[in-house]
Amino acid sequence: MLDQTRLRGDIPAYDDPTRPTPVFLDSAGSSLPPRIVLDTTIAHLRREAEVGGYRAANERLDDLAAVKSAIGTLINADPSGIALSDSSSRSWADFFYSVPLAPGDRILISGSDYASNAIAALQRARAAGAVVEAIPSDESGQLDINALGELLDERVKLVSLVHAPTNGGLVNPVAKVTELAHEVGALVLLDACQSVGQIPLDIIEFGVDALSATGRKWLRGPRGTGFLYVRPELATTMEPQRLDLHSAEWTGPAEYRLAADASRFEFWECDVAARLGLGAAVRYLLDLGPENVYAAVAANAAHLRAELPRIPGVTVRDLGARHSGIVSFTVEGVESTAVRDRLTGHDITVTVSHARSTLLDMSARRLDSVVRASPHCFVTVAELDRFLAAVADLAPGR
Numbered sequence: 001m002l003d004q005t006r007l008r009g010d011i012p013a014y015d016d017p018t019r020p021t022p023v024f025l026d027s028a029g030s031s032l033p034p035r036i037v038l039d040t041t042i043a044h045l046r047r048e049a050e051v052g053g054y055r056a057a058n059e060r061l062d063d064l065a066a067v068k069s070a071i072g073t074l075i076n077a078d079p080s081g082i083a084l085s086d087s088s089s090r091s092w093a094d095f096f097y098s099v100p101l102a103p104g105d106r107i108l109i110s111g112s113d114y115a116s117n118a119i120a121a122l123q124r125a126r127a128a129g130a131v132v133e134a135i136p137s138d139e140s141g142q143l144d145i146n147a148l149g150e151l152l153d154e155r156v157k158l159v160s161l162v163h164a165p166t167n168g169g170l171v172n173p174v175a176k177v178t179e180l181a182h183e184v185g186a187l188v189l190l191d192a193c194q195s196v197g198q199i200p201l202d203i204i205e206f207g208v209d210a211l212s213a214t215g216r217k218w219l220r221g222p223r224g225t226g227f228l229y230v231r232p233e234l235a236t237t238m239e240p241q242r243l244d245l246h247s248a249e250w251t252g253p254a255e256y257r258l259a260a261d262a263s264r265f266e267f268w269e270c271d272v273a274a275r276l277g278l279g280a281a282v283r284y285l286l287d288l289g290p291e292n293v294y295a296a297v298a299a300n301a302a303h304l305r306a307e308l309p310r311i312p313g314v315t316v317r318d319l320g321a322r323h324s325g326i327v328s329f330t331v332e333g334v335e336s337t338a339v340r341d342r343l344t345g346h347d348i349t350v351t352v353s354h355a356r357s358t359l360l361d362m363s364a365r366r367l368d369s370v371v372r373a374s375p376h377c378f379v380t381v382a383e384l385d386r387f388l389a390a391v392a393d394l395a396p397g398r
Contacts, residue, residue, distance in 0.1 A: 001292065002288060002289075002292050002293070002296055002377055004378075004380065007288075007377065007378040008378060010034040010035050010036070010284075011032050011033075011034060011035065011378060012035055012038060013032050020347055021383065022347045022348075022349065023346075023347065023348040023349065023379070023383040023384075023386055023387050024349050024375075024376075024379065025348065025349055025350045025373040025374055025375050025379065025387060026349045026350060026351050026372075026373075026374055027198070027217060027218055027220070027325070027374045027375070027376040028166065028194055028217055028218070028325070028326050028351070028372055028374035029217070029351045029372075029374070030216045030217065030223060031216065031217055031218060031219075031220045031376055032220065032376075032378070033220045033221065033222065033277070033281065034220060034280075034281070034284050036280045036281075036284055037220065037221060037222065037277045037278075037280045037281045037284070038277075040273075040276050040277050040279075040280040041222055041273045041274060041276065041277035041280075042273075044056060044060065044272060044273035044276050045273045047059070048272075048273070053272070056272070057272045060272065060276060063276060063279065064272070064275060064276065064279075065079075066279060067084065067275055067276070067278055067279035067282070068082040068084065068227075070279055070282040070283050070286065071227055071229075071282055073286060074196070074201075074282055074285065074286060074290065075196065075201050075202065075203050075211070075229065076202045076203050076204050076205075077203040077204075077229050078232050080232050080235075080261040080262060081229050081230050081231060081232040081235060081261070081262045082227055082228070082229050082262055083227065083228045083229075083230070083262040083263055083264075083265035083266045084225070084226075084227050084266060084270065084275055084278075085225075085226045085227060085228055085265075085266070086224050086225065086226060086270070086271070087214055087224070087225075087226040088191065088192075088193035088212045088213050088214035088226045089116045089193075089212075089226075090226060091212035091213070091226050091227060091228035091265075092116070092117060092120075092189065092191060092212035092228075093116075093120055094228060094240055094241075094242075094265050095189055095210045095212070095228055095230060095238075095265070096117075096120055096121070096124070096158070096160075096189060097120070097124065097240075097241045098238045098239065098240045098241055098265075099157060099158050099187060099189075099238075100157075101124055101125070101128035101130045101157060102128060102129070102130070103128065103129030103130070104129065104130070104131075104155060105128065105130040105131070105155055105156075105157045106130065106131050106132075106133060106153075106155045106156045106157065107121045107124075107125060107130055107131070107132045107133070107156075107157065107158050107159075107160065108132075108133055108134075108135050108148070108151060108152075108156055108158070108159045108160065108186075109121055109132060109133070109134055109135065109159075109160045109360075110134070110135050110143050110160065110161050110162050110172060111134055111135060111136060111137040111143065111360050111361050111364070112137070112141075112143075112162050112165035112167070112168075112170060112172070112358055112360070112361045113134075113160055113162050113191075113358070113360065114162060114165070114166055114191060114193070114357065114358065115356060115357050115358070115359060117160050117162070117191060118132075118359070118360075121160060130157075133151065134360055135147060135148050135151060135159075137319075137361075137364075140319060140320055140321045141170055141319025141320050142170055142171070142172050142173060142319065142320045142321060142322075143161070143172045143173065143177065145173065145176050145177070145180070148177060148180055148181075149180055152180055152181065152183070152184045152186065153184055154184050154185060156181070156184055156186040157186060157187065158186060158187045158188075158189060159177060159181045159186055159187070159188045159189070160189050160191070161174065161177050161188060161189070161190050161191065161208075162190075162191045162193075162194075163190055163191060163192045163194070163195040163199075163201070164192075164194040164195040164198075164199065164324040164326065165194065165326075165358055165361065166193070166194055166326075166353055166357055166358060166372075167326075167328055167353035167357060167358045167361065167362065167370055167372065168317055168318045168319055168320075168326055168327075168328040168353075168370065168372075169301065169305070169318035169319075169320065169323040169324045169325070169326045169327055169328065170318065170319045170320035170322075170323070170324070171195070171199065171320055171322040171323060171324050172320075174190060174206045174208065175205060175206050175207060178206060178207040178208050178209075179207065182207070187209040187210070187234075188207075188208045188209050188210075189208070189209065189210045189211075189212070190206065190208040190210070190211045190212070191211075191212055192211050192212065192213045193212065193213060193214050193217065194217060194218070194324065194326065195213075195218075195324065196213040196214075196218060196219060197217065197218030197219035197220070197285060197293075198218035198293070198294060198297045198324060198325045198376075199294055199297075199298075199324055199325070200290070200291075200294060203229060208231075209230070209231050209234055210228065210229060210230045210231070210234075211228070211229040212226065212227075212228055212229075213226060213227055213229075214226045215227075215274075215277075215278040215281060218297075218325070218376065219278070219281050219282060219285065220281050220284070220285075220376070221274075221277055221278040221280075221281035221282070222271075222273075222274040222277040222278060222281075223274075224271055224274050225271070225274050225275060225277070225278040227278075228262065228265055229262070230262045230265065232261060232262070235261060235262045235264065235265075236260065236261070238264075239258060239264075240264055240265050242267075243256070243258070243264070244267050244268055245268055246259070246263070246266055246267055246268035247259055247263065247264045247265065247266055247267065248264065288377075292377075293377045296376075296377035297325040297375070297376060297377055298323075298325065300325065300375035300376075300377070300379055300381075300384060301323060301324070301325045301326070301327050301374075301375060302323075303381065303384055304327045304373055304375065304384060304387075304388070305318065305323065305327055307384075307385075307388050308327070308329050308388065308391065311388070311391055311392045311395050312395050312396060313331055313332035313333065313395040313396040314329055314330070314331055314332070314391060314395060315329060315330050315332070316328070316329045317329055317330060317365070317367065317370050325374055325375065325376070326372060326373075326374045327372070327373045327374070327375075328353065328370040328371065328372050328373075329370065329371050329373070330367070330369075330370055330371065331371070331391065331394055331395060331396075332395070332396050333396050334394055335369075336352045336368075336369040336370060336371045337352050337369070339352075339371045339391070339394060340352050340371060342390075342394060343387070343390055343391070343394075346386075346390045348386070348387050348390055350371055350372060350373045350387075351371075351372050352369050352370070352371055352372065353369060353370050353372045354368070354369045355367060355368050355369060373387065
């Protein structure tokens with residue numbers, strides 16, 4: 001059980017008692033960090049200003065290594081398989097562009113795949129003479145396991161799977177996808193951008209070959225942080241498309257040697273303060289008890305999913321047999337951006353997911369956009385009800 005008083009006290013946004021309490025429902029975008037993340041990040045920036053970036057970083061080498069250890073604990077992964085980056089998109093692309101492709105090879109993407117992933121797949125397919133194909137969804141909206149089985153053959157080199165899409169509460173079945181893909185020798189790259197920090201994620205159970213994630217969303221870390229996980233035994237066989245003196249060592253006039261683990265996917269230059277902040281965010285989650293956070297997020301989302309349909313003119317757009325903490329909806333006769341902007345006027349923060357972000361899924365459902373509410377564990381039921389009342393005021397006839 002989470003201590004709500006502690007949670008609220010740890011968030012600077014709630015410090016001012018003279019200001020009306022904001023309702024923050026955008027952890028799927030960029031969440032509110034706990035105070036320890038802010039303090040850790042700012043403290044290192046101040047130290048850089050005192051002694052310079054190099055010395056400041058050298059003082060924190062053990063702490064930087066501990067960031068990977070904390071992430072490893074969270075997702076049940078060996079830290080040697082973790083590479084830190086500046087975003088989930090960067091992590092995803094660094095792995096994807098390192099997978100060899102030849103004419104006739106096939107790349108499978110899920111129907112709810114993210115635009116950045118799909119664009120990269122199309123670009124590489126065009127350059128290599130490969131083919132990109134979409135895996136159909138089943139009646140619930142999640143990836144169709146039977147259809148996947150029919151699509152798979154030895155020409156499939158990679159399956160791109162989104163764990164929790166950006167535009168709704170769907171959660172895809174990861175372990176079964178991986179099992180089927182591995183039967184034909186295909187790699188599975190899991191986009192966990194919207195899942196890490198809000199739903200259970202176990203690398204060993206999932207069996208995926210690689211995973212990309214961000215720090216700014218459900219983990220509540222700084223912007224400009226993310227990580228890539230690669231199976232350690234796979235990482236040692238891959239050569240990233242880009243290298244520097246951190247990811248490889250210059251061993252002779254015409255020779256170099258790749259780093260021995262997933263750090264071959266990292267560059268030397270990075271935002272040290274932000275990475276330390278990411279480590280603080282992950283340790284904060286571990287201290288709260290991830291299972292407690294996951295349960296609270298699920299309860300908040302379930303409350304919205306149950307109450308929004310009671311409002312005339314409001315339609316919840318979430319798909320899937322299992323749901324995440326993202327709740328998507330539309331209001332009849334009101335553009336999604338107008339809903340967002342009018343809620344902002346009440347100090348209620350939501351965001352909008354447009355069709356261009358998840359083109360295959362949104363086109364199939366003939367949706368131009370949806371409003372996205374994503375309440376984290378620190379949001380109270382009273383705040384959720386304040387949000388519901390504000391949405392009701394926007395509904396037709398009001």
